[in-house]
Amino acid sequence: MTTNQKMRVVFAGTPEFARVALQKLIDEQSSLNIDIVAVYTQPDRKAGRGQKLTCSPVKELAIAHHIPVEQPVSFSLKHENGQNARQTLADYRPDVMIVAAYGLILPLGVLNTPTFGCLNIHGSLLPRWRGAAPIHRAILAGDDETGITIMQMAQGLDTGDMLYKISYKINELDTTQTLHDKLAELGGQAIAEVLKDLPKYQAGAQKQDETQANYAQKITTEEGQIDWTKSAFAIARQIRALNAYTFIDGERVKVLECLPIKADQLSTQNAGRVVSVGKKAILVACGDDDGKQHLINITKMQWAGGKPLSAEQIAVGDKLQDGQMLGVADGANREV
Incomplete structure (x- = not known):
């Protein structure tokens, strides 16, 4: 790729967190000298009381900007649709693939398809809080700070080399929603910064300290x-x-x-x-x-x-009274 050529970017993401990053890249395509050639997102799902088939926030944004959308159910070579999905990705000739809360496992063959590999926008300061629920876990643990890590994706759960970090100080009023919104914004800023000079950031990539790693397990009811x-x-x-x-x-x-x-x-x-x-x-x-x-x-x-x-x-509305006990199966335990 010459300096005058635009970097061909494929974006893969599904929820609002990813949509914010995609919007940032769309807004800065010219200054970053990139061309978003395709967007990958999860298949449409039924949602709401009417169980109406609904597309993801990322798909809505891509359609609004006339970007081709792909929604494979798998990239596994064991299935014909997975084989076709890999070929379709290769046909886009991506220089880099940006991944943010996509929700689909990317095999090694997919990670190696783009010229510069796949970059992940992760909502924590790795290696702390690898996994599915880093924002929830940071608040539950009482962490003082969290942030965004741009990571070179590798096989393994959020184990790749770190290219860039932005930190954010968690305050006592932050909730999962407010922290999500702030990190989504920082995620867009971070990936835009890395794409300004991707070879430089990849050359300075840092290994994660495995002794400091912990996992953000999915939240249960x-x-x-x-x-x-x-x-x-x-x-x-x-x-x-x-x-x-x-x-x-x-x-x-x-x-x-x-x-x-x-x-x-x-x-x-x-x-x-x-x-x-x-x-x-x-x-x-x-x-x-x-x-x-x-x-x-x-x-x-x-x-x-x-x-x-x-x-x-x-x-x-007299929904509660002084002396009432919370967390018990009946209302008999009251002050008298």
């Missing part, structure tokens, strides 16, 4: 259930990171938002006891944390079949 005997700080991270829930009078209720934990808000009540139902927050006693029991300030909850309710709406 069970992880969302709040154990009120845990510390208020751990529960607050759970609410920020997951679809957290508890049981009230045997009914499963989502706990959607809470305020940062206040150091001076302490309690001697049993863990899970509603200390106060106020219009600004619902105060609930939590478990021990270094000899102290902090209160958590819940500001939004949602009962099954209903809309999300603010603390004020919960208080006015």
